[in-house]
Amino acid sequence: MERRAYYRNRVLPWLLVAPQLLLVLVFFYWPTSQALYWAFTLEQPWGGGNEWVGFDNFSAVFSDSRYWATVVRSAVYGVSATAISMVIALTLALFVDRGLRGTKLFQSVFIWPYALAAPVVGVAFRFILSPEAGMVGAVNLVWPGIWDPATNGTHALIMVIICHAWLSIGYNFVFFLAGLQMIPRSISEAGAMDGARPARRMLDLQLPLIAPTTFFLLIMNIISTFTDSFALIDTMTEGGPIGSTEVMVYKIYENGFKGLDYSGAAAQSIVLMLIVIALTFVQFKWVERRIHYA
Template structure:
């Protein structure tokens, strides 16, 4: 017999839900409505009211070549960081899943990066990749200028991508390991008896069976790459050199808070939101067709 909770007072459930509803309304829906209003109006930098301009803010950013460069840079950043993070996490999970000596220690060590705040990791990686000290400094002494993220945009973008991918390895590792451990051992043992090597068993047997987990992680990592890269870039490069590490989310901050173009930044935030929604829809529409849940 199913048991259900009944409240004698009709207002009690709403009273219990009120704190969460207030948080959602104040910190999610209210800023979203404000951004929509600012995106279709001209907000004065120092106040003084708004002027309705329709789609002029969107047309202005779409006509800006630098903005399209930022979009392409964001897409490249998301694809490379997602692929790198998931590939490394899957490799580590495959080694730990084999139950080799010391794997329990590694299970806890691999998760640690996920607990580190992005700005703190950015500061650490900024010192690790500093061209004047450490291993990189020694290499630069042999080949001067081979690595200089302060002046080379490709080097700076690579440094940020590696840091972002490293932060996501722990999160991806947890899900991949859990998915691999759910696969019956008899399947891997049967593949081993047929002469398949561990890498071949991973590609032909295990990876198709954990496709739902990989699909979930693909969506989460891409969304994170588009929306959660601000802290890293602000600490490590501040969008430089010459805007070569400026992605969409950082450009919104830079144009809005430093350039005082609130309306343009609001329009960019709406475009970013629609891009993430569209990307998720495309993945569910086409990529999910290759995923088998049974």
């Protein structure tokens, strides 16, 4: 029988939730309402007032070829970083789940990257993948110019993708390992008794059973690449060279804080927010209802 707690003092529950409600109001709803207002008005760079322009800001954004290039780049960035991170995290989780020697140590070590701040990781990878130092520098001495993220846009984008994927491995590893450990051992043992090798048991038994976890991580990782990539790009490439690593969230910063186009940046932020809301809707309304354990 379900038990519920009742407060005789009707003011006390509101006092308990007031700090959280205040944080949500100040840091989410108020900025969102301001962005909506600016997206439909023409905001002067130095606070000279607003002029209602309707959907003109969105029309300007959608007619900008550079913006669509940023959208495509964000999609490539999101899919690539998500795929690399999830594949590596799943592989590590499968080895740890098998209970091999040293897995207890690895289980804690693999989580460490997620505890690091993105700017710190970005600075570290900028030195690790520098074309003048370390192993990459030695390779460049043999084949000059084979790796140069400072001038080659493709190399710069690959560098940021690798860094973001590495940063997300710990997060994905925790969920994959939890999903694998929720599978009854009797299922794997039955497969082994039928003669299935570890790879076959993984493909036919384990992966189908952790499908909900996989789809959850897929959505969450893609959302992360759209919203949490600013710190990495700002510390590693600043959107360069020549805008080759400029994704949607960084273009909002460029247009709003450097170009002083507050209205255009607000319109872009609304578009990005709608994309995140759509992905969240897919996660909660489609994935959780249609993906079931076998």
